[in-house]
Amino acid sequence: MLNKSDINEVKELYTNEKVRRYLGGTYEEEQIKTAIGDMVIKESESLYWVAREIRTNTFIGLVSLSPHHDGHDVELSYQVLPTWWGKGYGLEITQVILHYAFDELSLKRVIAETQLSNIKSCNLLKRLGMKLEKEIERFGAQQCIYSISSSSRK
Structure with missing residues:
Protein backbone atom coordinates (compact mmCIF):
# COMPACT_ATOMS: atom_id res chain seq x y z
CA MET A 1 0.00 0.00 0.00
CA LEU A 2 0.98 3.62 -0.44
CA ASN A 3 2.75 5.14 2.58
CA LYS A 4 3.80 8.72 3.29
CA SER A 5 7.41 7.59 2.97
CA ASP A 6 6.72 6.69 -0.68
CA ILE A 7 5.57 10.15 -1.76
CA ASN A 8 8.90 11.47 -3.08
CA GLU A 9 9.39 8.35 -5.17
CA VAL A 10 5.84 8.49 -6.52
CA LYS A 11 6.54 12.10 -7.54
CA GLU A 12 9.24 10.73 -9.87
CA LEU A 13 6.52 9.02 -11.90
CA TYR A 14 4.50 12.20 -12.30
CA THR A 15 7.48 14.28 -13.41
CA ASN A 16 9.03 11.72 -15.79
CA GLU A 17 8.28 12.60 -19.43
CA LYS A 18 8.72 9.01 -20.63
CA VAL A 19 6.34 7.62 -18.01
CA ARG A 20 3.76 10.33 -18.63
CA ARG A 21 3.97 10.28 -22.45
CA TYR A 22 0.67 8.40 -22.81
CA LEU A 23 -0.84 9.62 -19.54
CA GLY A 24 -1.51 13.26 -20.32
CA GLY A 25 1.95 14.68 -19.70
CA THR A 26 3.95 15.53 -16.61
CA TYR A 27 2.45 17.15 -13.54
CA GLU A 28 3.42 20.35 -11.78
CA ASP A 38 -6.62 11.85 -3.90
CA MET A 39 -4.83 8.52 -3.50
CA VAL A 40 -4.90 8.89 0.26
CA ILE A 41 -8.48 10.21 0.44
CA LYS A 42 -9.94 7.65 -2.00
CA GLU A 43 -8.50 4.64 -0.21
CA SER A 44 -11.98 3.31 0.48
CA GLU A 45 -12.80 3.00 -3.22
CA SER A 46 -9.31 2.73 -4.73
CA LEU A 47 -6.28 0.69 -3.80
CA TYR A 48 -2.71 1.83 -4.52
CA TRP A 49 0.48 -0.15 -4.18
CA VAL A 50 4.08 0.90 -4.52
CA ALA A 51 6.15 -1.70 -6.36
CA ARG A 52 9.71 -2.31 -5.21
CA GLU A 53 12.48 -4.62 -6.33
CA ILE A 54 12.65 -7.38 -3.70
CA ARG A 55 16.42 -7.64 -3.24
CA THR A 56 17.23 -3.93 -3.11
CA ASN A 57 13.88 -2.37 -2.10
CA THR A 58 14.37 0.07 -4.99
CA PHE A 59 11.23 1.88 -6.17
CA ILE A 60 9.87 0.50 -9.47
CA GLY A 61 6.47 2.12 -9.81
CA LEU A 62 2.86 2.41 -8.75
CA VAL A 63 -0.10 0.16 -9.47
CA SER A 64 -3.76 0.58 -8.60
CA LEU A 65 -7.25 -0.82 -8.72
CA SER A 66 -9.86 1.92 -8.89
CA PRO A 67 -13.24 2.76 -10.35
CA HIS A 68 -13.06 3.32 -14.11
CA HIS A 69 -14.42 6.41 -15.85
CA ASP A 70 -17.41 4.38 -17.06
CA GLY A 71 -18.67 4.07 -13.48
CA HIS A 72 -19.21 0.32 -13.78
CA ASP A 73 -15.83 -1.38 -13.92
CA VAL A 74 -12.71 -1.64 -11.79
CA GLU A 75 -9.58 -0.53 -13.63
CA LEU A 76 -6.06 -1.84 -13.29
CA SER A 77 -3.57 1.00 -13.76
CA TYR A 78 0.20 1.05 -13.56
CA GLN A 79 3.17 3.37 -13.95
CA VAL A 80 6.72 2.02 -13.99
CA LEU A 81 9.94 4.04 -14.14
CA PRO A 82 11.80 3.61 -17.45
CA THR A 83 14.80 1.99 -15.71
CA TRP A 84 12.60 -1.07 -15.18
CA TRP A 85 11.00 -1.23 -18.64
CA GLY A 86 11.57 -4.35 -20.71
CA LYS A 87 12.67 -6.47 -17.74
CA GLY A 88 9.37 -8.20 -16.95
CA TYR A 89 8.60 -6.18 -13.82
CA GLY A 90 5.46 -4.56 -15.25
CA LEU A 91 4.04 -7.96 -16.12
CA GLU A 92 4.95 -9.47 -12.76
CA ILE A 93 3.49 -6.55 -10.81
CA THR A 94 0.21 -6.52 -12.72
CA GLN A 95 -0.14 -10.31 -12.46
CA VAL A 96 0.09 -10.05 -8.68
CA ILE A 97 -2.56 -7.33 -8.58
CA LEU A 98 -4.91 -9.27 -10.87
CA HIS A 99 -4.47 -12.29 -8.63
CA TYR A 100 -5.41 -10.11 -5.66
CA ALA A 101 -8.39 -8.61 -7.53
CA PHE A 102 -9.86 -12.00 -8.38
CA ASP A 103 -8.78 -14.22 -5.51
CA GLU A 104 -8.89 -11.81 -2.57
CA LEU A 105 -11.42 -9.17 -3.60
CA SER A 106 -13.57 -11.68 -5.54
CA LEU A 107 -13.97 -9.30 -8.47
CA LYS A 108 -15.61 -10.84 -11.52
CA ARG A 109 -14.01 -8.51 -14.07
CA VAL A 110 -11.14 -6.03 -14.36
CA ILE A 111 -10.43 -3.63 -17.21
CA ALA A 112 -7.45 -1.54 -18.26
CA GLU A 113 -7.38 1.50 -20.51
CA THR A 114 -4.38 2.55 -22.54
CA GLN A 115 -3.69 4.61 -25.63
CA LEU A 116 -3.74 2.69 -28.89
CA SER A 117 -0.35 4.23 -29.66
CA ASN A 118 1.14 2.80 -26.44
CA ILE A 119 2.08 -0.50 -28.09
CA LYS A 120 4.12 -1.77 -25.13
CA SER A 121 1.23 -1.28 -22.73
CA CYS A 122 -1.20 -2.94 -25.16
CA ASN A 123 1.18 -5.90 -25.43
CA LEU A 124 1.51 -6.17 -21.65
CA LEU A 125 -2.26 -6.27 -21.26
CA LYS A 126 -2.50 -9.01 -23.88
CA ARG A 127 0.19 -11.01 -22.05
CA LEU A 128 -1.95 -10.75 -18.91
CA GLY A 129 -4.71 -12.51 -20.84
CA MET A 130 -6.77 -9.37 -21.32
CA LYS A 131 -8.78 -9.03 -24.51
CA LEU A 132 -9.39 -5.87 -26.49
CA GLU A 133 -13.00 -5.00 -25.81
CA LYS A 134 -13.37 -1.69 -27.62
CA GLU A 135 -11.66 1.45 -28.80
CA ILE A 136 -12.88 4.89 -27.79
CA GLU A 137 -11.84 8.51 -28.14
CA ARG A 138 -10.93 10.01 -24.76
CA PHE A 139 -8.39 12.50 -23.46
CA GLY A 140 -7.72 13.63 -27.03
CA ALA A 141 -6.45 10.23 -28.16
CA GLN A 142 -7.65 6.83 -29.31
CA GLN A 143 -7.94 4.58 -26.23
CA CYS A 144 -8.14 0.80 -26.00
CA ILE A 145 -10.24 -0.84 -23.31
CA TYR A 146 -8.99 -4.31 -22.40
CA SER A 147 -10.80 -6.66 -20.05
CA ILE A 148 -10.40 -9.96 -18.28
CA SER A 149 -12.93 -11.88 -16.23
CA SER A 150 -12.30 -14.20 -13.34
CA SER A 151 -13.61 -17.11 -15.42
CA SER A 152 -11.29 -16.45 -18.38
CA ARG A 153 -8.00 -16.12 -16.49
CA LYS A 154 -5.00 -18.08 -17.62
Missing part, protein backbone atom coordinates in the same frame (compact mmCIF):
# COMPACT_ATOMS: atom_id res chain seq x y z
CA GLU A 29 3.96 20.32 -8.01
CA GLU A 30 0.37 21.32 -7.16
CA GLN A 31 -1.04 18.66 -9.48
CA ILE A 32 1.18 16.06 -7.82
CA LYS A 33 -0.01 17.10 -4.35
CA THR A 34 -3.62 16.79 -5.54
CA ALA A 35 -3.03 13.39 -7.16
CA ILE A 36 -1.30 11.98 -4.08
CA GLY A 37 -3.92 13.55 -1.83
Whole structure:
Protein backbone atom coordinates (compact mmCIF):
# COMPACT_ATOMS: atom_id res chain seq x y z
CA MET A 1 0.00 0.00 0.00
CA LEU A 2 0.98 3.62 -0.44
CA ASN A 3 2.75 5.14 2.58
CA LYS A 4 3.80 8.72 3.29
CA SER A 5 7.41 7.59 2.97
CA ASP A 6 6.72 6.69 -0.68
CA ILE A 7 5.57 10.15 -1.76
CA ASN A 8 8.90 11.47 -3.08
CA GLU A 9 9.39 8.35 -5.17
CA VAL A 10 5.84 8.49 -6.52
CA LYS A 11 6.54 12.10 -7.54
CA GLU A 12 9.24 10.73 -9.87
CA LEU A 13 6.52 9.02 -11.90
CA TYR A 14 4.50 12.20 -12.30
CA THR A 15 7.48 14.28 -13.41
CA ASN A 16 9.03 11.72 -15.79
CA GLU A 17 8.28 12.60 -19.43
CA LYS A 18 8.72 9.01 -20.63
CA VAL A 19 6.34 7.62 -18.01
CA ARG A 20 3.76 10.33 -18.63
CA ARG A 21 3.97 10.28 -22.45
CA TYR A 22 0.67 8.40 -22.81
CA LEU A 23 -0.84 9.62 -19.54
CA GLY A 24 -1.51 13.26 -20.32
CA GLY A 25 1.95 14.68 -19.70
CA THR A 26 3.95 15.53 -16.61
CA TYR A 27 2.45 17.15 -13.54
CA GLU A 28 3.42 20.35 -11.78
CA GLU A 29 3.96 20.32 -8.01
CA GLU A 30 0.37 21.32 -7.16
CA GLN A 31 -1.04 18.66 -9.48
CA ILE A 32 1.18 16.06 -7.82
CA LYS A 33 -0.01 17.10 -4.35
CA THR A 34 -3.62 16.79 -5.54
CA ALA A 35 -3.03 13.39 -7.16
CA ILE A 36 -1.30 11.98 -4.08
CA GLY A 37 -3.92 13.55 -1.83
CA ASP A 38 -6.62 11.85 -3.90
CA MET A 39 -4.83 8.52 -3.50
CA VAL A 40 -4.90 8.89 0.26
CA ILE A 41 -8.48 10.21 0.44
CA LYS A 42 -9.94 7.65 -2.00
CA GLU A 43 -8.50 4.64 -0.21
CA SER A 44 -11.98 3.31 0.48
CA GLU A 45 -12.80 3.00 -3.22
CA SER A 46 -9.31 2.73 -4.73
CA LEU A 47 -6.28 0.69 -3.80
CA TYR A 48 -2.71 1.83 -4.52
CA TRP A 49 0.48 -0.15 -4.18
CA VAL A 50 4.08 0.90 -4.52
CA ALA A 51 6.15 -1.70 -6.36
CA ARG A 52 9.71 -2.31 -5.21
CA GLU A 53 12.48 -4.62 -6.33
CA ILE A 54 12.65 -7.38 -3.70
CA ARG A 55 16.42 -7.64 -3.24
CA THR A 56 17.23 -3.93 -3.11
CA ASN A 57 13.88 -2.37 -2.10
CA THR A 58 14.37 0.07 -4.99
CA PHE A 59 11.23 1.88 -6.17
CA ILE A 60 9.87 0.50 -9.47
CA GLY A 61 6.47 2.12 -9.81
CA LEU A 62 2.86 2.41 -8.75
CA VAL A 63 -0.10 0.16 -9.47
CA SER A 64 -3.76 0.58 -8.60
CA LEU A 65 -7.25 -0.82 -8.72
CA SER A 66 -9.86 1.92 -8.89
CA PRO A 67 -13.24 2.76 -10.35
CA HIS A 68 -13.06 3.32 -14.11
CA HIS A 69 -14.42 6.41 -15.85
CA ASP A 70 -17.41 4.38 -17.06
CA GLY A 71 -18.67 4.07 -13.48
CA HIS A 72 -19.21 0.32 -13.78
CA ASP A 73 -15.83 -1.38 -13.92
CA VAL A 74 -12.71 -1.64 -11.79
CA GLU A 75 -9.58 -0.53 -13.63
CA LEU A 76 -6.06 -1.84 -13.29
CA SER A 77 -3.57 1.00 -13.76
CA TYR A 78 0.20 1.05 -13.56
CA GLN A 79 3.17 3.37 -13.95
CA VAL A 80 6.72 2.02 -13.99
CA LEU A 81 9.94 4.04 -14.14
CA PRO A 82 11.80 3.61 -17.45
CA THR A 83 14.80 1.99 -15.71
CA TRP A 84 12.60 -1.07 -15.18
CA TRP A 85 11.00 -1.23 -18.64
CA GLY A 86 11.57 -4.35 -20.71
CA LYS A 87 12.67 -6.47 -17.74
CA GLY A 88 9.37 -8.20 -16.95
CA TYR A 89 8.60 -6.18 -13.82
CA GLY A 90 5.46 -4.56 -15.25
CA LEU A 91 4.04 -7.96 -16.12
CA GLU A 92 4.95 -9.47 -12.76
CA ILE A 93 3.49 -6.55 -10.81
CA THR A 94 0.21 -6.52 -12.72
CA GLN A 95 -0.14 -10.31 -12.46
CA VAL A 96 0.09 -10.05 -8.68
CA ILE A 97 -2.56 -7.33 -8.58
CA LEU A 98 -4.91 -9.27 -10.87
CA HIS A 99 -4.47 -12.29 -8.63
CA TYR A 100 -5.41 -10.11 -5.66
CA ALA A 101 -8.39 -8.61 -7.53
CA PHE A 102 -9.86 -12.00 -8.38
CA ASP A 103 -8.78 -14.22 -5.51
CA GLU A 104 -8.89 -11.81 -2.57
CA LEU A 105 -11.42 -9.17 -3.60
CA SER A 106 -13.57 -11.68 -5.54
CA LEU A 107 -13.97 -9.30 -8.47
CA LYS A 108 -15.61 -10.84 -11.52
CA ARG A 109 -14.01 -8.51 -14.07
CA VAL A 110 -11.14 -6.03 -14.36
CA ILE A 111 -10.43 -3.63 -17.21
CA ALA A 112 -7.45 -1.54 -18.26
CA GLU A 113 -7.38 1.50 -20.51
CA THR A 114 -4.38 2.55 -22.54
CA GLN A 115 -3.69 4.61 -25.63
CA LEU A 116 -3.74 2.69 -28.89
CA SER A 117 -0.35 4.23 -29.66
CA ASN A 118 1.14 2.80 -26.44
CA ILE A 119 2.08 -0.50 -28.09
CA LYS A 120 4.12 -1.77 -25.13
CA SER A 121 1.23 -1.28 -22.73
CA CYS A 122 -1.20 -2.94 -25.16
CA ASN A 123 1.18 -5.90 -25.43
CA LEU A 124 1.51 -6.17 -21.65
CA LEU A 125 -2.26 -6.27 -21.26
CA LYS A 126 -2.50 -9.01 -23.88
CA ARG A 127 0.19 -11.01 -22.05
CA LEU A 128 -1.95 -10.75 -18.91
CA GLY A 129 -4.71 -12.51 -20.84
CA MET A 130 -6.77 -9.37 -21.32
CA LYS A 131 -8.78 -9.03 -24.51
CA LEU A 132 -9.39 -5.87 -26.49
CA GLU A 133 -13.00 -5.00 -25.81
CA LYS A 134 -13.37 -1.69 -27.62
CA GLU A 135 -11.66 1.45 -28.80
CA ILE A 136 -12.88 4.89 -27.79
CA GLU A 137 -11.84 8.51 -28.14
CA ARG A 138 -10.93 10.01 -24.76
CA PHE A 139 -8.39 12.50 -23.46
CA GLY A 140 -7.72 13.63 -27.03
CA ALA A 141 -6.45 10.23 -28.16
CA GLN A 142 -7.65 6.83 -29.31
CA GLN A 143 -7.94 4.58 -26.23
CA CYS A 144 -8.14 0.80 -26.00
CA ILE A 145 -10.24 -0.84 -23.31
CA TYR A 146 -8.99 -4.31 -22.40
CA SER A 147 -10.80 -6.66 -20.05
CA ILE A 148 -10.40 -9.96 -18.28
CA SER A 149 -12.93 -11.88 -16.23
CA SER A 150 -12.30 -14.20 -13.34
CA SER A 151 -13.61 -17.11 -15.42
CA SER A 152 -11.29 -16.45 -18.38
CA ARG A 153 -8.00 -16.12 -16.49
CA LYS A 154 -5.00 -18.08 -17.62
